[in-house]
Amino acid sequence: xxxxxxxxxxxxxxxxxxxxxxxxxxxxxxxxxxxxxxxxxxxxxxxxxxxxxxxxxxxxxxxxxxxxxxxxxxxxxxxxxxxxxxxxxxxxxxxxxxxxxxxxxxxxx
Amino acid sequence: xxxxxxxxxxxxxxxxxxxxxxxxxxxxxxxxxxxxxxxxxxxxxxxxxxxxxxxxxxxxxxxxxxxxxxxxxxxxxxxxxxxxxxxxxxxxxxxxxxxxxxxxxxxxxxxxxxxxxxxxxxxxxxxxxxxxxxxxxxxxxxxxxxxxxxxxxxxxxxxxxxxxxxxxxxxxxxxxxxxxxxxxxxxxxxxxxxxxxxxxxxxxxxxxxxxxxxxxxxxxxxxxxxxxxxxxxxxxxxxx
Numbered sequence: 509x510x511x512x513x514x515x516x517x518x519x520x521x522x523x524x525x526x527x528x529x530x531x532x533x534x535x536x537x538x539x540x541x542x543x544x545x546x547x548x549x550x551x552x553x554x555x556x557x558x559x560x561x562x563x564x565x566x567x568x569x570x571x572x573x574x575x576x577x578x579x580x581x582x583x584x585x586x587x588x589x590x591x592x593x594x595x596x597x598x599x600x601x602x603x604x605x606x607x608x609x610x611x612x613x614x615x616x617x
Numbered sequence: 618x619x620x621x622x623x624x625x626x627x628x629x630x631x632x633x634x635x636x637x638x639x640x641x642x643x644x645x646x647x648x649x650x651x652x653x654x655x656x657x658x659x660x661x662x663x664x665x666x667x668x669x670x671x672x673x674x675x676x677x678x679x680x681x682x683x684x685x686x687x688x689x690x691x692x693x694x695x696x697x698x699x700x701x702x703x704x705x706x707x708x709x710x711x712x713x714x715x716x717x718x719x720x721x722x723x724x725x726x727x728x729x730x731x732x733x734x735x736x737x738x739x740x741x742x743x744x745x746x747x748x749x750x751x752x753x754x755x756x757x758x759x760x761x762x763x764x765x766x767x768x769x770x771x772x773x774x775x776x777x778x779x780x781x782x783x784x785x786x787x788x789x790x791x792x793x794x795x796x797x798x799x800x801x802x803x804x805x806x807x808x809x810x811x812x813x814x815x816x817x818x819x820x821x822x823x824x825x826x827x828x829x830x831x832x833x834x835x836x837x838x839x840x841x842x843x844x845x846x847x848x849x850x851x852x853x854x855x856x857x
Contacts, residue, residue: 509813509817509818510811510812510813510815510817510857511811511812511815511817511846511847511850511855511857512850512857513817514817514843514847515847515850515851582779583775583778583779584778589813
């Protein structure tokens with residue numbers, strides 16, 4: 509861990525904190541109102557706001573989690589530093605790809 | 618008849634074993650007294666390190682019943698309540714022989730974190746006037762009593778997991794010097810501790826502050842260093 513990665517991890521945590529609260533509030537709202545999948549998709553499809561919200565969420569998660577994975581790999585496995593870096597970058601890209609794919613599925617018209 | 622303690626001492630180097638000795642139990646007996654008794658009366662080949670015997674020099678730290686302690690100021694009655702006393706070399710350092718560790722990595726990291734004072738003046742200049750009630754001086758005072766016993770280093774989980782991590786003592790020293798207005802190497806110091814293995818590697822488990830025999834709080838110093846290095850990085854004063 510160095511100061512640059514530390515800053516990115518703290519900054520993405522700060523971004524995620526309010527997003528997580530909104531995300532949980534949305535889940536409660538949708539379940540309490542008994543929304544069906546069609547109801548939810550009718551609200552999210554074509555919505556730039558939801559695309560931006562969850563797009564930002566996915567980006568923050570991918571950066572935050574991959575830095576954490578890099579720490580775990582470098583402290584708990586005998587992997588050389590560059591190998592740990594490569595694994596963490598790969599993990600972050602997979603998270604970003606899967607997350608953005610999910611966002612696209614609910615916001616693209 | 619005098620009561621006896623059954624004491625297990627580490628014998629060997631990295632590979633070795635615990636051997637048990639019987640030592641007379643005495644009032645106000647320290648762990649160092651026990652080790653010294655074994656060396657003087659039972660087995661003179663036992664290797665261990667000490668100097669002052671009064672908690673000043675920081676030489677005699679060992680692992681006592683699983684925890685690093687300064688043995689000269691640790692009373693047997695305090696740590697061997699169950700009657701068991703197991704004494705080994707400090708963890709996270711190479712073992713030379715028996716209870717003696719090689720302190721070189723510890724002091725090399727101390728230097729890597731720029732733990733040496735870099736004066737701004739010469740002996741010909743007047744003595745600097747430092748007001749004791751300034752926040753910087755109080756922060757320096759809070760950490761300045763480190764005796765480099767390496768108890769915090771041996772207690773640190775992060776040092777155990779990450780051989781590159783400079784450790785609590787080196788970072789506490791860096792924090793002390795950062796708060797010394799007479800020092801001239803602060804940017805170089807921040808640069809040295811902002812990279813991999815520096816202050817940001819700390820997980821704040823706080824074993825260092827729990828076991829520091831001087832009751833210092835290296836965790837607090839490290840948290841302050843994280844803030845200071847982050848600010849310097851954002852201002853462009855340091856790079857990684």
